[in-house]
Amino acid sequence: MFGTAVRQLGYAWSMISGRRFRLKDVSALVDDMRATMEQFGSPGEGADDLLAATDPEIQEDLTRRRLKQTVRHAATETPYYRHLLKDDGIIPPTRKEALRGMPSAFVSDLAKPALLAYTTGTTGAPTMVWFSAYELELMSAMAALSLMMSGGLRTDHIWANAVSSRSIAQVIAERGVTRTGAAFVNLGIVDPAVALDRLATPLHVPGRRPQITHLNLNASYLGALVQEAERGGWSPRDFCLEEVWSGGEVLTDALRGRAEEMFGAPVHDGYSMTEIAPVSGEVCADGHLHMPADQGMVEVLDPVTMEPAEAGAIGVLVVTPWSAFRDTTLLLRYVTGDLVRVLSEPPECARAAIPATSRILGRMVGDQGLTTRDILDALQAERDLPLPSRYALDGGVLYVVADKKDRALAVRLEERLSTGVVLVEGPEELPAPCHVRADLIEHSFERPR
Numbered sequence: 001m002f003g004t005a006v007r008q009l010g011y012a013w014s015m016i017s018g019r020r021f022r023l024k025d026v027s028a029l030v031d032d033m034r035a036t037m038e039q040f041g042s043p044g045e046g047a048d049d050l051l052a053a054t055d056p057e058i059q060e061d062l063t064r065r066r067l068k069q070t071v072r073h074a075a076t077e078t079p080y081y082r083h084l085l086k087d088d089g090i091i092p093p094t095r096k097e098a099l100r101g102m103p104s105a106f107v108s109d110l111a112k113p114a115l116l117a118y119t120t121g122t123t124g125a126p127t128m129v130w131f132s133a134y135e136l137e138l139m140s141a142m143a144a145l146s147l148m149m150s151g152g153l154r155t156d157h158i159w160a161n162a163v164s165s166r167s168i169a170q171v172i173a174e175r176g177v178t179r180t181g182a183a184f185v186n187l188g189i190v191d192p193a194v195a196l197d198r199l200a201t202p203l204h205v206p207g208r209r210p211q212i213t214h215l216n217l218n219a220s221y222l223g224a225l226v227q228e229a230e231r232g233g234w235s236p237r238d239f240c241l242e243e244v245w246s247g248g249e250v251l252t253d254a255l256r257g258r259a260e261e262m263f264g265a266p267v268h269d270g271y272s273m274t275e276i277a278p279v280s281g282e283v284c285a286d287g288h289l290h291m292p293a294d295q296g297m298v299e300v301l302d303p304v305t306m307e308p309a310e311a312g313a314i315g316v317l318v319v320t321p322w323s324a325f326r327d328t329t330l331l332l333r334y335v336t337g338d339l340v341r342v343l344s345e346p347p348e349c350a351r352a353a354i355p356a357t358s359r360i361l362g363r364m365v366g367d368q369g370l371t372t373r374d375i376l377d378a379l380q381a382e383r384d385l386p387l388p389s390r391y392a393l394d395g396g397v398l399y400v401v402a403d404k405k406d407r408a409l410a411v412r413l414e415e416r417l418s419t420g421v422v423l424v425e426g427p428e429e430l431p432a433p434c435h436v437r438a439d440l441i442e443h444s445f446e447r448p449r
């Protein structure tokens with residue numbers, strides 16, 4: 001018990017001071033937590049305090065100090081910020097193009113780069129982000145703590161990942177899940193029929209549930225699975241899922257509802273991005289996206305002026321991961337490109353202490369003020385439209401992939417979105433390509449049963 005207390009103090013000290021973590025402490029903390037869970041079945045009293053947000057004033061002071069440290073590291077250690085930051089203290093936002101154009105200019109002189117991760121690049125060319133062994137081990141240990149304490153992951157669970165194998169999320173999830181004692185399956189983004197087979201197949205191994213219990217994937221691939229399952233006559237009885245985690249893309253209420261109906265498990269909506277790891281967010285029951293300030297600074301800026309967006313307005317998420325967590329690719333005020341709406345009123349939900357915005361709205365599509373979420377909400381409310389939803393806006397007209405021409409459906413969409421709508425029969429008929437992450441499909445020799 002004394003050892004645990006000392007490790008918790010060490011962990012808390014790094015969280016408060018913003019200094020580097022002692023990996024030995026963090027790793028031992030994971031082992032302690034796992035042993036407690038195996039013995040008592042729950043994390044024990046006070047464990048929540050480790051991950052909980054502190055009161056706003058203390059949080060503000062911490063944020064100021066961590067920001068100062070992070071800026072100092074970036075300004076003295078990276079070619080990009082050494083050149084950019086002057087003595088006037090102004091830190092201009094960092095655009096994606098800058099990182100994409102010269103990834104090595106953001107790598108600290110003191111770094112020991114160990115792993116190169118590529119972003120999926122559905123919105124352009126992939127971005128390269130280097131990580132060190134320190135970062136990987138720290139983030140995996142933190143993922144393990146969070147999975148055990150707030151995620152309720154237990155040693156008999158089986159977690160399946162169906163995300164791009166090139167992503168850092170894959171590496172962290174594999175290491176994080178196995179550290180908790182649960183089992184990990186790299187399902188991959190395979191033919192949806194093959195994926196359903198794998199989810200439904202009993203695994204018969206000691207100490208584990210009979211089938212996969214947790215599924216982690218992108219929203220468009222969730223759509224592909226739901227459609228395949230509905231068309232194939234699958235039902236919740238075929239699966240043993242306890243939780244589905246969707247991230248990386250806009251998840252609509254309509255798709256979440258259909259997925260919960262089909263898989264008989266709650267679908268959670270999360271937000272993360274390779275460049276800003278370990279900063280991440282989770283959507284609460286009231287539909288806010290909560291992003292804790294412990295891992296980095298999160299700003300919502302007007303997309304044009306880059307000044308703080310006002311209450312109720314749409315802004316872009318701009319994130320600075322703290323240098324206590326990141327020692328390789330250092331980013332200050334990174335413009336994620338992901339839009340959210342600033343809440344009009346402070347949240348009153350169970351997670352009100354954690355800073356919140358609206359859920360991710362995606363990008364602006366065309367110039368009629370429509371966001372990705374506006375369009376997906378409208379399309380996915382129509383059960384007759386195929387999943388994943390595909391569309392393209394051209395000259396003020398929204399082209400939508402539909403299985404068949406349905407005039408009444410097109411009129412409903414036109415009324416809802418206040419734009420002209422043309423239904424087309426396949427993605428190749430769209431005026432511009434509509435890339436979704438479900439397209440990152442991996443070939444396999446398997447045939448679905």
Ligand SMILES: [Zn+2]
Nearest residue numbers: 284286288349
């Ligand atoms: Zn909330």
